Amino acid sequence: MVERRPTLGILAHVILILGVLVVALPVYITFVASTHTAQEVVQRPMPMLPGAHFIENYTAALQGGSHGAGSTAAVGRMMFVSLVSALIITFGKIAISLLSAFAIVYFRFRFRMFFFWAIFVTLMLPVEVRIGPTYKVVSDLGMLNSFAGLTIPLIASATATFLFRQFFLTVPEELVEAARIDGAGPMRFFKDILVPLSATSIAALFVIQFIYGWNQYLWPLLVTTNEDMYPVVYGIKRMIAGGDSQNEWNLVMATAMLAMIPPALVVMLMQKWFVKGLVDTEK
Amino acid sequence: MAAISLRKVIKRYGVGAKANQVIHGVNAEIADREFVVIVGPSGCGKSTLLRMVAGLEEISEGEIAIGGRVVNDIEPSERDIAMVFQNYALYPHMTVFDNMAYGLKISKVPVAEIKARVDKAAGILQLAPYLARKPRELSGGQRQRVAMGRAIVRQPQVFLFDEPLSNLDAKLRAQTRIEIRKLHAELGVTSLFVTHDQVEAMTLAQRMIVMNAGRMEQFATPDEVYARPATTFVASFIGSPPMNLLTGLANGASFTLDGQTVPLPAPAPRNGEFTLGLRPEHVVAGGSGGWPLKVELIEMLGAERLVHGQLGSHAFTLRMDGMLTPPAVGSTVQLQLSAQHLHWFDVATGARVE
Numbered sequence: 201m202v203e204r205r206p207t208l209g210i211l212a213h214v215i216l217i218l219g220v221l222v223v224a225l226p227v228y229i230t231f232v233a234s235t236h237t238a239q240e241v242v243q244r245p246m247p248m249l250p251g252a253h254f255i256e257n258y259t260a261a262l263q264g265g266s267h268g269a270g271s272t273a274a275v276g277r278m279m280f281v282s283l284v285s286a287l288i289i290t291f292g293k294i295a296i297s298l299l300s301a302f303a304i305v306y307f308r309f310r311f312r313m314f315f316f317w318a319i320f321v322t323l324m325l326p327v328e329v330r331i332g333p334t335y336k337v338v339s340d341l342g343m344l345n346s347f348a349g350l351t352i353p354l355i356a357s358a359t360a361t362f363l364f365r366q367f368f369l370t371v372p373e374e375l376v377e378a379a380r381i382d383g384a385g386p387m388r389f390f391k392d393i394l395v396p397l398s399a400t401s402i403a404a405l406f407v408i409q410f411i412y413g414w415n416q417y418l419w420p421l422l423v424t425t426n427e428d429m430y431p432v433v434y435g436i437k438r439m440i441a442g443g444d445s446q447n448e449w450n451l452v453m454a455t456a457m458l459a460m461i462p463p464a465l466v467v468m469l470m471q472k473w474f475v476k477g478l479v480d481t482e483k
Numbered sequence: 484m485a486a487i488s489l490r491k492v493i494k495r496y497g498v499g500a501k502a503n504q505v506i507h508g509v510n511a512e513i514a515d516r517e518f519v520v521i522v523g524p525s526g527c528g529k530s531t532l533l534r535m536v537a538g539l540e541e542i543s544e545g546e547i548a549i550g551g552r553v554v555n556d557i558e559p560s561e562r563d564i565a566m567v568f569q570n571y572a573l574y575p576h577m578t579v580f581d582n583m584a585y586g587l588k589i590s591k592v593p594v595a596e597i598k599a600r601v602d603k604a605a606g607i608l609q610l611a612p613y614l615a616r617k618p619r620e621l622s623g624g625q626r627q628r629v630a631m632g633r634a635i636v637r638q639p640q641v642f643l644f645d646e647p648l649s650n651l652d653a654k655l656r657a658q659t660r661i662e663i664r665k666l667h668a669e670l671g672v673t674s675l676f677v678t679h680d681q682v683e684a685m686t687l688a689q690r691m692i693v694m695n696a697g698r699m700e701q702f703a704t705p706d707e708v709y710a711r712p713a714t715t716f717v718a719s720f721i722g723s724p725p726m727n728l729l730t731g732l733a734n735g736a737s738f739t740l741d742g743q744t745v746p747l748p749a750p751a752p753r754n755g756e757f758t759l760g761l762r763p764e765h766v767v768a769g770g771s772g773g774w775p776l777k778v779e780l781i782e783m784l785g786a787e788r789l790v791h792g793q794l795g796s797h798a799f800t801l802r803m804d805g806m807l808t809p810p811a812v813g814s815t816v817q818l819q820l821s822a823q824h825l826h827w828f829d830v831a832t833g834a835r836v837e
Contacts, residue, residue, distance in 0.1 A: 374572035377539050378633075382586035383560030392585070396576040 234453035241449045261454040275455045278432040286413030288351040293409050297360035305368040323358040349423040403473035411463045432459040485550030485640035487513040493544035506697045520676045522684035523694035533677045565634035566643040571626045573618040580614040583632045604635040624655045644676040693717045715833040718760045724800045726760045733757050741795030745774045749822035752836050760826030763802040766818050773817035778810050
C-alpha cells in the first residue's frame with residue numbers, strides 16, 4: 201500500500217531531514233574542528249564554518265610528532281595497522297566460517313552435532329567475557345604487540361558460520377548430486393560451486409566483519425603496548441590526555457575523520473552487494 | 484554402450500529392527516541401447532531405484548551391473564553414466580557452456596575437445612545461440628535441454644532421467660518427448676527414464692517397468708503391458724480411464740456379480756472367484772441380453788465420450804465414439820463384452836490368471 205497524501209509526504213520528509221541532521225551534525229562539527237588550529241577550536245563560540253588549516257592538520261596527524269599532551273604517534277601507521285588487522289579478521293572469519301559450515305552441512309562425521317553446538321555456544325562467549333583467559337593465552341604465546349595477537353583471537357565466528365550454514369542448506373541437493381556425477385570431489389565442489397554461489401553472502405559478511413574488525417577497541421587496548429601497533433580507533437583515545445592538559449583537538453578530530461573513511465568507503469562501495477547478500481534468494 | 488543388470492536389488496533405510504525397506508528385491512535385465520521407462524505412483528521407489536543405478540543411493544542388498552561391471556562400490560562419476568534431474572540442477576553461476584563443460588574439465592579432457600563436444604551437443608539441442616547465457620536467463624524448456632546437453636557431452640554408457648519433463652508445460656512436454664526419442668535413436672545410448680506419467684511411459688518406452696510399493700509389477704513392452712497387464716495394479720495404473728475391475732464368481736460362461744448373474748462371451752480360466760478386468764474401450768453399449776449399466780454421468784471429450792454408471796454395486800466406465808448418440812442419463816444400457824478382451828486376476832494376489 202502506498203500513501204499518496206501530500207501532507208504525509210511533507211511530514212515524512214521533515215522527519216527524514218531531522219534524522220539526517222541529527223546524524224550528520226556531529227560529523228560536520230568534527231570536520232569543521234579538524235580544519236582549524238588548536239586555539240581556534242577551543243575558543244567560544246566554536247567556529248561553525250570550515251577553517252583554512254585542512255591540509256596542515258591532516259598532514260600533521262598522519263605524520264605524527266605534534267606537541268599535544270597525549271600520544272603523538274603517527275596516524276598513518278595506525279591506519280595501516282587498523283587496515284591490516286581488519287582485513288585479516290575479515291578474511292580469516294570468512295574463510296574459517298565457510299569451511300566449518302561446509303563441514304557441518306555436507307559431512308557426516310562423528311560428533312558432528314557436538315561440534316555444531318560447540319560453535320553455537322561460542323556465541324554466548326564474546327571477547328569481553330573471555331578476555332582474561334584469552335589475554336593469558338595470547339601473552340603466553342608471545343603474541344602481544346603483533347598482528348597475530350590483534351587478529352587471531354577475533355577470527356572464530358559463530359555468526360558467520362551460521363549464516364553460511366543457513367545458505368548451504370538452501371542449495372538444492374540435486375546440485376550436489378550433479379557435481380558428484382560430474383566427478384567433482386568435495387573440495388572441488390566447495391571451490392567451484394559453493395563459494396561462487398555464496399558470493400553475495402560473502403560480500404555482506406565482508407562489510408559487517410570489516411567494520412567489526414576496524415572498530416575493535418577493547419582487545420587492542422589490552423594486547424598492544426607499543427605505539428607501532430596501535431589501531432586508529434584506540435589511537436584516538438590515546439591522543440587525548442586526561443585532566444586539564446591541553447589537547448590538540450584539531451588533530452584528534454582530523455584523526456577521527458580519517459578513522460571514519462575506510463569503513464564508510466567499504467559500506468558505500470559494497471552497498472549493492474551488501475543488500476543483495478541479505479535479501480537475495482535467487483538460486 | 485552397455486546393458487544394465489539389476490539383481491535382487493533391495494534398499495532399506497535405517498538399520499536393525501527400525502529399518503524401513505522401500506525396495507524389495509528388483510530383478511531386471513536392461514539390454515544394450517534399450518530405452519526403458521520406470522513408471523509408478525509417487526512413493527513407489529522408482530526414483531530410489533534410479534538413484535541406486537546412478538550411485539547416489541547405496542545399495543542395501545543385491546547387485547547392479549553396468550556393462551557387465553558390478554558398480555555397487557563405484558563412485559557415480561566412475562560409473563560412466565549421466566543423469567538429467569527433475570529440476571535440472573544446473574550450476575546457476577556458470578554459463579550454459581560451462582555447465583556442459585564442467586564434468587569434462589574435471590576429467591581433464593583437452594580444451595579443444597571440450598569445445599568440440601559442447602558445440603556438437605549444442606548443435607543437436609539447438610542451444611548454440613545461448614552458450615554464453617546463465618541458466619536464469621533461459622526458459623524452462625531451454626534449461627531442460629541444457630541439462631540434457633550436460634549429459635550428452637560426457638558420452639556416457641547410460642543415460643538416467645529422473646522425471647525430466649515434469650516441470651514443463653503440456654505442449655513443451657509433448658515436444659520434448661519426441662526430441663528425447665529422436666536423440667535416443669541418434670545416439671543409441673542405453674537409457675533409464677523415471678516418470679509417474681503413464682503417457683510418457685507408453686510413448687517413450689521400448690520396454691517399461693511398472694512399479695508399486697517397492698516391487699516390480701511388470702517389465703514388458705508398452706503393448707504387452709496394455710494388452711496383458713500382469714496384476715490388478717498394472718491394470719488400474721496403465722490406461723486412462725483405468726480398467727474396470729469387477730470381483731465376482733465365475734461359473735462356466737456366466738459371471739455372478741452382486742447376486743446378479745450375467746453371461747460371459749468366453750468362460751473364465753476355471754470356475755471360482757475372480758477379479759474380471761474390462762477396459763472402458765473394449766465394451767460396447769447396445770443390443771439386449773448384455774450387462775445392465777445404469778448411466779449416471781456422461782463426459783464429452785471430443786473424439787470420444789466417457790459414460791460413467793453403476794453395474795450392480797460397482798462403478799463402471801465405458802468409452803464410446805464421440806460421433807455416436809450417447810445413452811440418456813438415468814437410463815439402463817446393455818453392455819456387450821468381447822471374448823478376447825477379458826482379463827482375469829486372482830482375487831487374493833491380484834496376479835493375472837490365463
